[in-house]
Amino acid sequence: MSTRPVLLVAGVIAATATLLAGCAGSATTSNADAGPAQPGGTLRYGLSGAPTCSDPAQSGTNQTIYVTRQVVDSLTDQDPETGEIEPWLAESWEVSPDARSFTFQLKDGVTFSDGTPLDATAVKDNFDAITATLGAAKAPLAASYLTGYQGATVVDPLTVRIEFSAPNAQFLQASSTPQLGIQSTATSAQSAESRCLGTNIGSGPFTYADYQQDRSVTLAKRTGYNWGSAVFGHEGEAYLDRIEFTIVPESGVRTGSLSSDQLDAVSDALPQDAPQIEAVGGRILTTSNPGVPFGIQPNVTRGALQDPAVRTALVPAINRQELVDTVLGPDFRTATSTLASATPGYVELADVTYDPEKSKSLLDAAGWVPGADGIRENDGQKLSFKVMYSAVFAGNQAILELTQQQLRAVGVDLQLELVSTSEATARQGTKDYDSTYYNSTRADGDILRTSFAVDGRNLNARGPIPDLDASLTEQLSATDVAARNEILATAQEQILDNGLWIPTIELSQAVGAASAVQDLKFEASARLQFFDTWLSGQ
Amino acid sequence: MIRYIGQRVLQALAVLWAAFTISFIVLFLLPSDPVSLAVDSAGSGTPADAAAIAELQARYGLDQPVLVQYWHSLVGSVQGDFGLSIATGQPVTTAILDAVPSTLGLAATALVLAVVFGSAVAYTATYTQIAWLKNLLLALPPLGVAVPTFWVGLLLLQLFSFRLRWFPAFGDAGAASLVLPAVTLALPTGAVIAQVLATSMATTWKQPFVDVARAKGVSRLRVQTRHVLRLSSIPAFTIAGVLVGTLLAGSVVVETVFSRAGVGRLTQTSVLAQDIPVVQGIVVLTSLVFVLVNLAVDLLYPLIDPRIVREYRPAQASAEPEKAHV
Numbered sequence: 114m115s116t117r118p119v120l121l122v123a124g125v126i127a128a129t130a131t132l133l134a135g136c137a138g139s140a141t142t143s144n145a146d147a148g149p150a151q152p153g154g155t156l157r158y159g160l161s162g163a164p165t166c167s168d169p170a171q172s173g174t175n176q177t178i179y180v181t182r183q184v185v186d187s188l189t190d191q192d193p194e195t196g197e198i199e200p201w202l203a204e205s206w207e208v209s210p211d212a213r214s215f216t217f218q219l220k221d222g223v224t225f226s227d228g229t230p231l232d233a234t235a236v237k238d239n240f241d242a243i244t245a246t247l248g249a250a251k252a253p254l255a256a257s258y259l260t261g262y263q264g265a266t267v268v269d270p271l272t273v274r275i276e277f278s279a280p281n282a283q284f285l286q287a288s289s290t291p292q293l294g295i296q297s298t299a300t301s302a303q304s305a306e307s308r309c310l311g312t313n314i315g316s317g318p319f320t321y322a323d324y325q326q327d328r329s330v331t332l333a334k335r336t337g338y339n340w341g342s343a344v345f346g347h348e349g350e351a352y353l354d355r356i357e358f359t360i361v362p363e364s365g366v367r368t369g370s371l372s373s374d375q376l377d378a379v380s381d382a383l384p385q386d387a388p389q390i391e392a393v394g395g396r397i398l399t400t401s402n403p404g405v406p407f408g409i410q411p412n413v414t415r416g417a418l419q420d421p422a423v424r425t426a427l428v429p430a431i432n433r434q435e436l437v438d439t440v441l442g443p444d445f446r447t448a449t450s451t452l453a454s455a456t457p458g459y460v461e462l463a464d465v466t467y468d469p470e471k472s473k474s475l476l477d478a479a480g481w482v483p484g485a486d487g488i489r490e491n492d493g494q495k496l497s498f499k500v501m502y503s504a505v506f507a508g509n510q511a512i513l514e515l516t517q518q519q520l521r522a523v524g525v526d527l528q529l530e531l532v533s534t535s536e537a538t539a540r541q542g543t544k545d546y547d548s549t550y551y552n553s554t555r556a557d558g559d560i561l562r563t564s565f566a567v568d569g570r571n572l573n574a575r576g577p578i579p580d581l582d583a584s585l586t587e588q589l590s591a592t593d594v595a596a597r598n599e600i601l602a603t604a605q606e607q608i609l610d611n612g613l614w615i616p617t618i619e620l621s622q623a624v625g626a627a628s629a630v631q632d633l634k635f636e637a638s639a640r641l642q643f644f645d646t647w648l649s650g651q
Numbered sequence: 652m653i654r655y656i657g658q659r660v661l662q663a664l665a666v667l668w669a670a671f672t673i674s675f676i677v678l679f680l681l682p683s684d685p686v687s688l689a690v691d692s693a694g695s696g697t698p699a700d701a702a703a704i705a706e707l708q709a710r711y712g713l714d715q716p717v718l719v720q721y722w723h724s725l726v727g728s729v730q731g732d733f734g735l736s737i738a739t740g741q742p743v744t745t746a747i748l749d750a751v752p753s754t755l756g757l758a759a760t761a762l763v764l765a766v767v768f769g770s771a772v773a774y775t776a777t778y779t780q781i782a783w784l785k786n787l788l789l790a791l792p793p794l795g796v797a798v799p800t801f802w803v804g805l806l807l808l809q810l811f812s813f814r815l816r817w818f819p820a821f822g823d824a825g826a827a828s829l830v831l832p833a834v835t836l837a838l839p840t841g842a843v844i845a846q847v848l849a850t851s852m853a854t855t856w857k858q859p860f861v862d863v864a865r866a867k868g869v870s871r872l873r874v875q876t877r878h879v880l881r882l883s884s885i886p887a888f889t890i891a892g893v894l895v896g897t898l899l900a901g902s903v904v905v906e907t908v909f910s911r912a913g914v915g916r917l918t919q920t921s922v923l924a925q926d927i928p929v930v931q932g933i934v935v936l937t938s939l940v941f942v943l944v945n946l947a948v949d950l951l952y953p954l955i956d957p958r959i960v961r962e963y964r965p966a967q968a969s970a971e972p973e974k975a976h977v
Binding site for chain 1: 681686687702703704706707710735738739740741746749750805808809812813814816819820821822823907908909910912916917920923925
């Protein structure tokens with residue numbers, strides 16, 4: 114067969130592709146000032162993955178929370194700017210001095226969308242169901258927030274007291290999360306599985322109008338809603354009549370749909386999608402996640418990483434600004450501590466800096482001297498270790514490749530080990546790795562305890578470190594925010610000084626929004642809140 | 652004939668069992684387990700509670716010895732009960748039945764397009780005497796197989812959805828949403844049909860009976876349509892089973908690109924979540940479709956070419972019916 118026709122056809126296709134690429138640049142102007150908020154309209158949102166369940170209590174992934182957050186209110190809300198806890202369903206609260214008992218005074222007149230009143234009994238039923246029916250198996254986050262839950266007492270119809278067997282200062286922040294959002298007794302009474310089918314009844318600004326697993330979700334505005342949180346930008350009902358969530362797994366398709374007005378907003382907009390979105394007047398909204406930033410967590414029982422000097426010497430060997438500039442772009446920030454900067458209680462640590470000379474001298478002092486191939490050695494042992502990671506975040510590979518080069522410059526050999534998410538989970542369970550790379554999102558400093566405490570996740574596989582262990586436990590008993598932040602600041606520093614976390618960059622959420630979408634906001638945990646969102650130019 | 656059918660049915664059952672067993676083994680051998688994945692999907696940074704995992708494993712029978720699990724799951728599958736999805740808690744049958752209509756519509760439309768255009772290309776390519784047209788047409792099938800479905804899908808979206816806005820870019824509501832994915836899926840399938848049919852027709856044209864027919868004064872068009880096409884369609888039929896496989900495999904990519912909630916995307920997400928019950932359900936369903944199509948093809952041969960049964964009848968019981976080879 115002659116090859117010429119093949120070339121001809123291929124040429125036609127290539128020409129078409131070029132033509133299309135050229136067309137993509139046509140632009141319309143963006144409207145800078147949208148004017149006062151207009152109620153009404155349907156916002157079409159493209160999720161990057163299917164929500165796993167319609168139940169806020171059982172939700173964990175961002176795509177799930179984007180949906181479930183809208184149908185429930187929580188006892189409190191957290192201000193994304195200050196990190197402070199503000200009133201929502203509870204107009205006030207009291208924390209006992211030992212941080213074991215939390216008494217919430219509920220707003221009067223709040224009803225669930227099935228018409229039943231939101232009272233102390235409903236709150237009690239909710240928390241009872243999370244610990245008894247769902248448990249850590251079905252609701253890992255909610256159950257961890259309620260660790261040590263001894264029960265709730267209905268003091269009077271609008272006063273409820275939650276009690277724990279041990280100090281649990283993180284519970285106040287946890288009471289603002291969607292996982293501990295309050296659902297009606299009708300929902301609490303159901304089994305874990307039937308709570309996933311879209312029949313959940315909350316008191317939130319939106320209600321489920323249609324829920325089809327793996328396909329789409331439609332939320333409708335709750336009429337008569339007037340008990341928004343103190344953080345919300347306006348009072349009364351939400352502006353949007355409906356929100357239609359569709360699952361669009363391909364990022365290119367989400368971007369194209371946004372720029373061709375088939376969607377109004379999309380999840381996980383990639384840096385390379387920005388020109389196409391901005392060309393039609395849209396923009397990419399970003400916020401950086403609170404919690405533990407991305408970083409390498411060494412297994413302190415393995416190889417060269419057993420030496421604390423090696424672990425601390427890795428910190429100044431990494432040029433974080435270069436990681437951000439080269440791989441991620443301006444919407445991302447460098448990690449500057451063992452907590453991300455958006456976490457309440459975060460402190461910037463001076464030691465999280467780029468200083469290769471410091472790194473080299475630390476390694477020299479610890480007896481690690483460069484060998485013939487430039488890789489340092491000590492007593493015949495090479496300064497070489499593997500980092501296990503999965504592609505949960507698209508930038509992981511490139512970040513680690515660049516980190517590899519940076520560490521090579523100080524004589525450290527980092528080997529990349531890309532595994533599937535399931536393999537990462539399995540091997541984290543058995544602690545079978547030299548080091549592992551990930552991040553965790555939580556808008557409370559207690560994430561340090563759940564990640565680094567010996568009885569926490571402890572992917573360091575470490576034994577007791579008395580000072581650090583004391584800080585991690587004490588922060589749970591501190592009811593005064595300033596006192597608690599002081600303990601958390603110490604803990605952040607101790608984790609770094611012990612070389613338990615080698616921070617790299619902070620994760621950012623990037624949501625693409627069309628020009629008509631106004632006031633689409635992130636809540637304190639970097640998840641979307643649609644209450645104030647409205648559509649201009651309808 | 653009854654013996655022929657009986658044998659085919661037995662073979663079909665063996666294929667079903669093998670597919671079920673192999674997929675079970677593969678899923679079982681993968682690192683991690685669905686329960687830990689489901690618990691960890693929260694990405695909470697909290698330690699997965701060992702007691703909670705044990706409780707979930709008990710709930711889904713994952714704490715039992717592997718042979719017991721296998722037996723339960725096999726018995727359940729035979730009775731049409733695949734249990735609950737570990738990732739979503741939905742009954743597997745519901746999850747799959749919800750996804751089937753979307754994929755069925757897509758695959759059927761794609762198959763029709765593939766047969767029509769694939770046959771048209773093969774027919775024209777073998778019939779035409781214009782050299783450049785023949786070469787061009789014959790170059791299409793390898794190209795159709797070679798270009799990645801993924802890329803074609805994105806290209807079609809770029810032009811017909813994002814630029815011209817003729818068709819929606821995502822979803823599976825209405826006929827308009829079917830056009831682009833069906834064309835994308837039909838491309839590799841139609842290419843295979845065209846390739847097989849064109850080769851087969853070219854071979855048939857060289858057979859002596861064609862010369863005889865032509866010598867008797869039968870027109871080229873009539874020879875092509877009445878004799879060559881009919882005889883040449885048998886190899887194309889033989890690969891019908893393969894085509895169904897291509898369509899189902901293609902649906903994984905096409906349904907992801909076009910955001911359709913069909914069996915393909917369900918397969919992809921379930922495999923990632925190691926959701927064994929759902930994957931097993933899908934494997935049984937797809938292999939059932941596969942063997943049924945092959946069974947139907949086997950039973951249809953005699954209608955197209957009576958020689959097949961004639962050859963089969965006097966032969967020994969174990970003999971395979973002679974199929975025309977590609």
